[in-house]
Amino acid sequence: MNVKKLAIVTDCVHMYTAEGKVATENHIFQKQLEALCALFSETLICCPFVPFTKDKVVSVYQNSTITFSALPNVGGNAVKDKLRLLAAFPAWFKAFAKAAAFADIVYQRFPNNLNIPGLFYFYFRCKKVFATYTGTWKNYSNEPATYRLQKWLLKKLFRGPVFIYTDSAAPGGKLVKSFSPSFDLQEWNEETAYIHKRIERLNAGRIEQPVFITVGSLQQNKNQQFILEVFRILHEQGVSFRLFIVGDGPLRDAYLGFIEKHRLAQKVVLTGKKKYTELKQLYRQAHFVIQAPLAEGFGKVPVEGFCHGVIPLLSNTALAAEMTAGSQRGFVFSTGDPQQVVTLITQVLNRQHDWPKMIADGREYAASLSMESWVAQIKQAISRYYED
Numbered sequence: 001m002n003v004k005k006l007a008i009v010t011d012c013v014h015m016y017t018a019e020g021k022v023a024t025e026n027h028i029f030q031k032q033l034e035a036l037c038a039l040f041s042e043t044l045i046c047c048p049f050v051p052f053t054k055d056k057v058v059s060v061y062q063n064s065t066i067t068f069s070a071l072p073n074v075g076g077n078a079v080k081d082k083l084r085l086l087a088a089f090p091a092w093f094k095a096f097a098k099a100a101a102f103a104d105i106v107y108q109r110f111p112n113n114l115n116i117p118g119l120f121y122f123y124f125r126c127k128k129v130f131a132t133y134t135g136t137w138k139n140y141s142n143e144p145a146t147y148r149l150q151k152w153l154l155k156k157l158f159r160g161p162v163f164i165y166t167d168s169a170a171p172g173g174k175l176v177k178s179f180s181p182s183f184d185l186q187e188w189n190e191e192t193a194y195i196h197k198r199i200e201r202l203n204a205g206r207i208e209q210p211v212f213i214t215v216g217s218l219q220q221n222k223n224q225q226f227i228l229e230v231f232r233i234l235h236e237q238g239v240s241f242r243l244f245i246v247g248d249g250p251l252r253d254a255y256l257g258f259i260e261k262h263r264l265a266q267k268v269v270l271t272g273k274k275k276y277t278e279l280k281q282l283y284r285q286a287h288f289v290i291q292a293p294l295a296e297g298f299g300k301v302p303v304e305g306f307c308h309g310v311i312p313l314l315s316n317t318a319l320a321a322e323m324t325a326g327s328q329r330g331f332v333f334s335t336g337d338p339q340q341v342v343t344l345i346t347q348v349l350n351r352q353h354d355w356p357k358m359i360a361d362g363r364e365y366a367a368s369l370s371m372e373s374w375v376a377q378i379k380q381a382i383s384r385y386y387e388d
Contacts, residue, residue: 001383003128006040007103008033008047009095011112013073015052022068023058027276028182028300030059035184035371036107037066039379044102046095048073048114057273069095075113085113096121104128105160105382111135111150119153129160130382134180136297136318137164143295161381165297167322176381180298182276183307184371188363194284195309195363199356210349211242213286213310215279215301216293218249218270223292223315228255229338230290232262234345243268244282283308287355288348292335293317302330303369306362311355313344329362 014024024030037043042065049070052058071091074084096118099106105128108115115131122129133154135147154162155175163178164171171177201207212231216222224245231243245255245268252270259268274282283289289305292315302312302323312330314320324330331348333341 001039001379002386003104003382004041005043005103006037006105006107007044007099008107008109009099009115009118010045010047010109011075011114012047012109014045014047014049014068014070015056015058016049017052017058017060021060022066023052023056023060025056025058025273027059028180030061031276031371032181032374033066034061034063035181035375036378037063039375041065042102043067044069044099046071046099057275059275069098071095071114089117092117093121100125100127105130107131109134110154111144111147113146116146116150116153119150119158123157123159126159128386129158130162130378130385131158131160132163132178134165134297136295137166138318140295161385163378163381165319167319174385176377178298178377179303179369179374180300181369181371181374182300182304183366185367188307188367188370191308191363195359198309199359202352202355206352207287209240209242210288211244211286212288212290213244213246213282213305214290214292215246215304216291217247218245218251218255220251221294221296222247222249223294223335224251224255225258226292226315226335226338227290228258228264228268230341230345231268232258232264233338233342235262235264235267237342239346239349241267244271244286245269246271246274246279246282248273279304280308283310286310288313291315292333294335299323303366306366309359309363311348311358311362313341313348323365325361325365329358329365 012024012026012029014022017023044067046069050073072088074088106122108118108131110131110133131154139148161174161176163176166177214227218224234241259265289301289310290313291299291301296317298319302314305312314332315335316332320332324332331344333344
């Protein structure tokens with residue numbers, strides 16, 4: 001791969017810690033960029049920065065070859081937010097110019113407002129580029145118009161390879177079917193002993209209190225309210241369980257109120273944000289991961305669950321059927337009726353003899369979605385596209 005310097009343009013929010021280190025609350029993003037940047041001699045990341053506060057749970061960058069160009073953090077739907085967005089344009093274009101002058105190739109992560117003008121800037125500068133579209137590639141109901149615009153621009157105008165999340169085996173052309181990794185092969189291997197112990201416990205006797213986990217920002221699209229409705233019914237039916245809801249967000253107080261109202265506090269725990277090392281301990285306790293997003297590109301959480309020997313139950317989003325392989329390693333449900341999911345969970349809990357094989361199949365699938373595989377895919381696609 002005949003490119004040595006990389007620039008990355010992203011809207012992922014960063015901050016300086018009290019020690020002056022650059023960090024982000026997006027822990028998996030930080031791990032991915034550290035792995036990707038190892039391919040290059042130097043990397044410049046252009047991204048928004050916000051002030052650091054002690055309540056933030058962050059991951060700190062360790063790679064000394066990475067430098068940063070700070071951008072204003074703008075966005076929102078109010079008129080004042082749009083004005084701030086326009087006011088940020090000069091800073092954006094200054095960052096684009098800096099990235100173009102610095103790098104042999106530019107990596108743009110979509111969808112976001114920042115990379116729309118960025119796409120045009122690097123196009124007219126004839127810069128080598130590649131991109132990831134992290135949202136749902138297929139059009140869906142109530143999708144923001146700017147998301148569809150960005151997908152159209154990536155298909156029609158973008159000059160480099162575009163990594164997308166799709167259930168198509170081979171999208172074709174510059175579009176590359178891809179994924180979003182959470183762990184490397186060392187982490188996968190470290191779980192092997194825990195998986196053996198998990199399967200031994202399953203074979204030794206019935207699990208009396210199955211543990212479920214759901215992970216994500218507490219907001220409408222992640223749809224934890226639906227999950228709470230499902231477990232309210234299970235509770236009222238006398239089913240024993242434990243549910244961990246990992247994350248924080250604008251609906252936290254509403255969910256706490258629901259838990260209190262329906263007397264679920266002994267069974268349902270809102271954990272707040274967790275670092276991946278902390279999240280790993282919760283995965284090791286869990287038997288099932290349940291995710292109910294209304295729309296999603298690539299679900300990292302189910303694959304993290306596979307890595308740790310956890311069986312996923314997923315709403316029917318873009319890649320859910322592929323991940324679960326027709327109930328071979330997990331299950332898919334509709335978010336139309338919580339009672340149907342209650343019935344599904346009841347059936348699954350009565351099939352404990354099937355869990356060990358599902359765990360083994362899920363582990364094998366997860367091994368193909370490691371950080372190393374992701375970096376190798378990007379390297380190969382760039383080299384092939386630009387014929388280095």
